[in-house]
Amino acid sequence: MSVKHAISRGLELGRSVLQLGLFKSGGRVVAKLRADCFRVGPSGRTVRPQAFLPSRYRYYRTSLKGLAAQLQSAVFRRRFTGGSPRNRAVFLAFGLGVGLIEQQLEEDRKSAATCQEIQAVFRKKRFQSPRQPFTSGYKLEDYIIGKQIGKGSNAAVYEAAAKFAPPKTSDSKCSLVQLKEDEEEVEKPRSLTCCSLRNFPLAVKMMWNMGAGSSSEAIFESMSQELVPAGPLALKQENEQITLDGHFGVLPKTLSAHPNVIRVFRAFTADVPLLPGAQEEYPDVLPARLNPDGLGNNRTLFLVMKNYPYTLRQYLKESTPGRRQGSLMMLQLLEGVDHLCRQGVAHRDLKSDNILLEFDSGQKMFNGCPRVVITDFGCCLAQGDSSLQLPYTTRWVCRGGNGSLMAPEVITAVPGCGVVIDYSKADAWAVGAIAYEIFGEHNPFYRPVGLESRRYQEKQLPPLPSSVPADVQLVIRLLLRRNPNQRPSARVAANMLHLSLWGRKALAKQDSVSMKKLADWLLCQSAVVLLKGCRGPSGNRVEAELQRSFLSNLDMEDLQTAVGFLLYGREQRQACILST
Numbered sequence: 076m077s078v079k080h081a082i083s084r085g086l087e088l089g090r091s092v093l094q095l096g097l098f099k100s101g102g103r104v105v106a107k108l109r110a111d112c113f114r115v116g117p118s119g120r121t122v123r124p125q126a127f128l129p130s131r132y133r134y135y136r137t138s139l140k141g142l143a144a145q146l147q148s149a150v151f152r153r154r155f156t157g158g159s160p161r162n163r164a165v166f167l168a169f170g171l172g173v174g175l176i177e178q179q180l181e182e183d184r185k186s187a188a189t190c191q192e193i194q195a196v197f198r199k200k201r202f203q204s205p206r207q208p209f210t211s212g213y214k215l216e217d218y219i220i221g222k223q224i225g226k227g228s229n230a231a232v233y234e235a236a237a238k239f240a241p242p243k244t245s246d247s248k249c250s251l252v253q254l255k256e257d258e259e260e261v262e263k264p265r266s267l268t269c270c271s272l273r274n275f276p277l278a279v280k281m282m283w284n285m286g287a288g289s290s291s292e293a294i295f296e297s298m299s300q301e302l303v304p305a306g307p308l309a310l311k312q313e314n315e316q317i318t319l320d321g322h323f324g325v326l327p328k329t330l331s332a333h334p335n336v337i338r339v340f341r342a343f344t345a346d347v348p349l350l351p352g353a354q355e356e357y358p359d360v361l362p363a364r365l366n367p368d369g370l371g372n373n374r375t376l377f378l379v380m381k382n383y384p385y386t387l388r389q390y391l392k393e394s395t396p397g398r399r400q401g402s403l404m405m406l407q408l409l410e411g412v413d414h415l416c417r418q419g420v421a422h423r424d425l426k427s428d429n430i431l432l433e434f435d436s437g438q439k440m441f442n443g444c445p446r447v448v449i450t451d452f453g454c455c456l457a458q459g460d461s462s463l464q465l466p467y468t469t470r471w472v473c474r475g476g477n478g479s480l481m482a483p484e485v486i487t488a489v490p491g492c493g494v495v496i497d498y499s500k501a502d503a504w505a506v507g508a509i510a511y512e513i514f515g516e517h518n519p520f521y522r523p524v525g526l527e528s529r530r531y532q533e534k535q536l537p538p539l540p541s542s543v544p545a546d547v548q549l550v551i552r553l554l555l556r557r558n559p560n561q562r563p564s565a566r567v568a569a570n571m572l573h574l575s576l577w578g579r580k581a582l583a584k585q586d587s588v589s590m591k592k593l594a595d596w597l598l599c600q601s602a603v604v605l606l607k608g609c610r611g612p613s614g615n616r617v618e619a620e621l622q623r624s625f626l627s628n629l630d631m632e633d634l635q636t637a638v639g640f641l642l643y644g645r646e647q648r649q650a651c652i653l654s655t
């Protein structure tokens with residue numbers, strides 16, 4: 076190696092070291108270093124590599140002090156013991172780079188602090204459920220029940236209106252989905268749906284009670300998962316009763332409100348009534364009082380929610396979302412799943428029937444982006460300690476619903492002593508599969524494609540339409556990775572979509588993105604979101620909610636991982652173009 080070459084090597088090393096990023100983790104200051112920093116230096120004793128990133132974008136954690144010592148001793152040992160002019164040149168250049176570290180670290184410290192400040196601002200502005208709180212409604216008689224709007228394997232769902240809050244008069248505007256007379260696209264079914272929602276803004280889910288007995292405590296206990304999305308007042312009276320009776324601990328943990336997760340306003344038990352279609356559609360689950368051959372219990376659980384005009388499955392039958400709309404829908408699902416993970420809940424039954432949709436008032440049907448809401452928590456995992464690890468000791472332990480969309484690590488688990496299923500990325504995997512449906516394709520895990528989550532190979536996944544943005548295709552592929560360690564979390568996947576939708580400038584055409592640049596972009600985003608208020612940059616409430624969600628959950632490490640994945644995807648695409 077010539078002296079000139081040696082100097083340039085030294086400078087390269089210095090530059091690599093400058094890619095250090097400082098961030099706080101568990102109260103301890105740690106350093107982040109790109110893997111290629113170590114290529115010229117020692118391998119070092121590194122801890123916790125983020126193995127799911129390709130090596131070039133892999134970050135390593137190690138303590139700052141240890142890192143400096145490792146670098147210095149190993150570089151000395153390997154490079155400078157000879158003391159030749161060439162090695163001295165490397166040393167000098169390296170010293171130059173290390174000397175600049177402090178400056179860089181200071182910059183990174185500032186960027187991390189900026190992120191924390193942004194997060195604090197947006198955390199204060201927590202999402203409030205849009206419906207005005209109502210104080211009664213704990214009895215079935217408080218509601219007018221309309222026609223059946225849905226049915227699953229455990230319940231029937233009916234449109235409903237609260238007697239204590241009568242629907243608005245016909246000349247007033249629709250409260251949930253506003254009917255605009257000047258909308259040319261308004262079709263008849265839509266108008267009907269709209270009127271129906273105006274008259275029946277609520278939905279009542281009547282559970283079928285086959286084995287839980289007829290006491291309120293037993294019903295609540297056996298159907299407790301349904302109560303996970305219940306609001307703080309949903310159970311007030313029942314809760315008081317149960318407490319008075321001395322039955323503590325029956326009620327499950329509940330989720331805080333989120334725009335992409337259903338809210339249960341009221342949950343109560345009542346005698347099973349004979350509702351429209353009951354004799355014809357579900358006679359077997361009726362109590363003997365209503366059908367002598369029925370096997371159901373006399374009393375059951377009722378859940379009151381907002382009435383949504385569509386499930387994702389119904390909506391996709393009528394419309395294929397465009398590239399931006401589809402990306403926003405997928406992003407909402409990821410935001411919803413991330414919210415569940417943060418609160419220690421895994422849904423475990425995500426499918427297009429369990430995802431509800433609505434359009435904001437004034438939004439044109441099939442034009443704007445619908446709000447997407449995750450519903451039906453009947454199969455969820457919500458353990459008292461918020462852990463997403465489920466001991467799987469016998470095959471009788473419930474692993475969730477819908478086997479076709481069960482993540483590989485769940486479906487392949489074999490029960491045994493000490494076996495634990497980790498659900499922290501299982502819902503994110505299901506979002507990857509549902510994304511195919513959102514973009515107009517068959518779900519690869521349903522017929523006719525019919526891959527099996529138990530044994531598919533990633534290369535068997537069908538291609539997505541070329542109209543789907545490249546970054547979104549990358550997110551879907553990564554979400555469907557078999558190995559959960561190589562799969563991004565819902566948060567990281569959501570960050571990728573946020574960056575792709577709104578942060579393209581921060582990801583300028585280079586192979587690395589500085590913390591400073593990211594922080595600058597985040598500041599701009601925050602300013603825009605705050606200035607635009609709840610309507611968002613393009614006047615769309617859904618986009619505004621998404622951006623708020625993103626900013627209130629900022630974590631530099633997750634954001635950098637998302638950047639790493641996006642840059643990796645970009646490099647892969649370029650390599651692909653060059654090779655063809």
Ligand SMILES: Nc1ncnc2c1ncn2[C@@H]1O[C@H](COP(=O)(O)OP(=O)(O)OP(=O)(O)O)[C@@H](O)[C@H]1O
Binds near residue numbers: 226227230231431451
């Ligand atoms: N809040 C709501 N607004 C409008 N429709 C709803 C609402 N909740 C449920 N539905 C409709 O009712 C159907 C059945 O509801 P849900 O999935 O909660 O029942 P389930 O018996 O628990 O289902 P599964 O068979 O998945 O266990 C849904 O697919 C949807 O069509």
